[in-house]
Amino acid sequence: MFRKLYGDNPLHLFAQIITLALAGYAAGRVPLESAVWPKMLVWFVGAALGHDLVLYPLYAIADSAAHFRLFRRARPLPHVAGVPWINYLRVPVGLSLLLLLVWWPLISNDAPGTFFAATGLTTDVYLPRWLGITGVFVLVSAVLYAVAVRRAAAAARVAADNPGRVTTP
Amino acid sequence: MVNEVLQWVDGHPPPGPFRRRFWRSPVRGPWLTAVLGSVLLAGLTVMIVTGLLSYAAYDPLLPGNDATPAHGLLGFYLFDWPTGPSWLYRVTQGTHVALGIALVPLVLAKLWSVIPKLFEWPPVRSIAHSLERLTLLMLVGGLLFEFVTGLLNSQLDYLFPFFFYTAHFYGAWVFIGGFVGHVLVKFPVMVRSLRRGPGQSFRRTSVADTRPEPVESELVATAPAPPTASRRGVLGFVGLSSLVLLGTYIGSVLDDPLRRLTLFGPHDRGNGVGANDFPVNKTAATAGVTPAMTGAAWRLELVGPAGTTRLSREDLLALAQHTHYLPIACVEGWSIGKTWTGVRLADLVARAGGRPTDRLFVESMQNGGGFGAVSLSVDQSQAEQSLLALKVEGEDISPDHGFPARTIIPAAPGVHCTKWVKRITVIDGGA
Incomplete structure (x- = not known):
């Protein structure tokens, strides 16, 4: 009966009530602290929408674009010696963009004034550092890819020279 | 339908x-x-x-x-x-x-x-x-x-x-x-x-x-x-x-030398020379603390049941000095440990005529901004390691680190370690 009316078990309702009570109480205290609580609400909802409707689509589209449209090809690029390249691109670029996302205020030199007031220093060192570590990521990935291609090519030659042998990739 | x-x-x-x-x-x-x-x-x-x-x-x-x-x-x-x-x-x-x-x-x-x-x-x-x-x-x-x-x-x-x-x-x-x-x-x-x-x-x-x-x-x-x-x-x-x-x-x-490995951390670089070459989170200039305020005319105002006394930096250096390794640990996450030397806060409580059950209220010369004044608990006021620090690693603390004197409290957030101290008041802790 309860399930039919509510749509789930009583524990589920209990959990929702706990959430609403605690979050509701906390949210209810905010106007007592600060008149700008509507701005906090905007940032709160904006954070969720910003991820779900901006950040996620951006990286998902970028990923499939890299996969399917790179160099204007309709199909994925052929794998050199059978080694898929996509993750050798995804990993360094992903790590680099993640660092950019987390350290955006420093790397983009977004708030040099408050930064200088606090630390007495400037933020102009972080962009070169980010470019440098991005270069390291790309370089390491390229070397690993080259090694993987070389190995696969060697394995393919061995297989061609010994047609009787069964090899596992 | x-x-x-x-x-x-x-x-x-x-x-x-x-x-x-x-x-x-x-x-x-x-x-x-x-x-x-x-x-x-x-x-x-x-x-x-x-x-x-x-x-x-x-x-x-x-x-x-x-x-x-x-x-x-x-x-x-x-x-x-x-x-x-x-x-x-x-x-x-x-x-x-x-x-x-x-x-x-x-x-x-x-x-x-x-x-x-x-x-x-x-x-x-x-x-x-x-x-x-x-x-x-x-x-x-x-x-x-x-x-x-x-x-x-x-x-x-x-x-x-x-x-x-x-x-x-x-x-x-x-x-x-x-x-x-x-x-x-x-x-x-x-x-x-x-x-x-x-x-x-x-x-x-x-x-x-x-x-x-x-x-x-x-x-x-x-x-x-x-x-x-x-x-x-x-x-x-x-x-x-x-x-x-x-x-x-x-x-x-982390402390040096591992600290130097930081690639992205807003407080990865020091601000000062010699022993004072470590990060700050508010410079003297930002706090509006000028050389005139921290020079020879500076006096620590010590307020308590015994009345108000004014102590120069030389007066403080003449009191019993204690040295402890204590971290500055910021709410922003970064931290660094240093060896501080100065006067025990508990000694200042006694000097002002306070009791071990009293607590301290510490005020800075900084103008505006947050945490220009802080209430210390009775424990913090009495702790063996709580200092009014005058030196770091054996050198005078620099203006950016709180010259002429700053408090340093064991286990407390950095903002509770007040820089450029102006006044220390003993508050009746009851009991």
Whole structure:
């Protein structure tokens, strides 16, 4: 009966009530602290929408674009010696963009004034550092890819020279 | 008639993400979500505990210390913050910030793993479902709000048009509400999914052999794309991302020489020469503290039952000097340990005619800004290691580090270690 009316078990309702009570109480205290609580609400909802409707689509589209449209090809690029390249691109670029996302205020030199007031220093060192570590990521990935291609090519030659042998990739 | 319309709507999702076939990743599924969820369950629990401890570390029950005075019942757990071990706040707050940075990839991966649920069709199935979607907004909104405000604040980028303390404190409680409710509902699902496993060997399955989890779930692709990564690869990438973020930051909470390995940390570089070459979070210029205020005319005003005395820096240096290795540990996460020399605060209490049950109120010469004055607890006022520091590593402290004199309190947040001290007042602690 309860399930039919509510749509789930009583524990589920209990959990929702706990959430609403605690979050509701906390949210209810905010106007007592600060008149700008509507701005906090905007940032709160904006954070969720910003991820779900901006950040996620951006990286998902970028990923499939890299996969399917790179160099204007309709199909994925052929794998050199059978080694898929996509993750050798995804990993360094992903790590680099993640660092950019987390350290955006420093790397983009977004708030040099408050930064200088606090630390007495400037933020102009972080962009070169980010470019440098991005270069390291790309370089390491390229070397690993080259090694993987070389190995696969060697394995393919061995297989061609010994047609009787069964090899596992 | 209404039922028929509703049934028709249920069976006809709009095109795009509202249709199951839109979501094609072969690795998405309840097992992957459960793995990420279990790591976040542990990690976010540590984030919550260290966050709540940080609030307690400010001793908000003492006059003038509370950045969120309307906390009401949310201050139910507050206690007198201890003065030892001296590295206590360094560890709890360093963990809070460093772990938060390391958890960013896990949060993003977890949201990626469940994003089809955002576009469920029909959008609302029942009262239970609609309530859950509302509380999920509190969970996800709260989580992202906390991460965004925390990351911005630790990088001294005050983009947000409100006070950080207010936002991060109440945002945390909204998140905690969402987190507790979500765990109550999903914990059994998580355990079940972990026990069931991904349906094929996690260790040995190659990329090409990776198939969707063999279970009916809205997370599992009905029309999977060719696999481009194994589950081991996906989780490995998430783990590697965490390690990279942690590795480029972690030097910020360590002493030299490891500190120099910091690549991204707002307080990775020192500000000063010689022994004073370590980070500050407010320069003398910003605090409006000029050489004229700190020169030979400076006097420490010591106020207590014995009246008001004025002590010059030479007077203070003539008192019994004590030396302790103590960290400066900032709410922003960074910390650094230094060897400080100065007068014991307990000796100043006695000198002002106070008793060991009295506490101190310390005021700075800084103009405006937060934390220009702080109430110390009785324990902090009496602790063996609590100092009015005059020297660091044997050299005079520099203007940016609080010359002529600064307090340094074991285990306390950095902002409670007042720089450019102007007045120290003994307050009757009762008893």
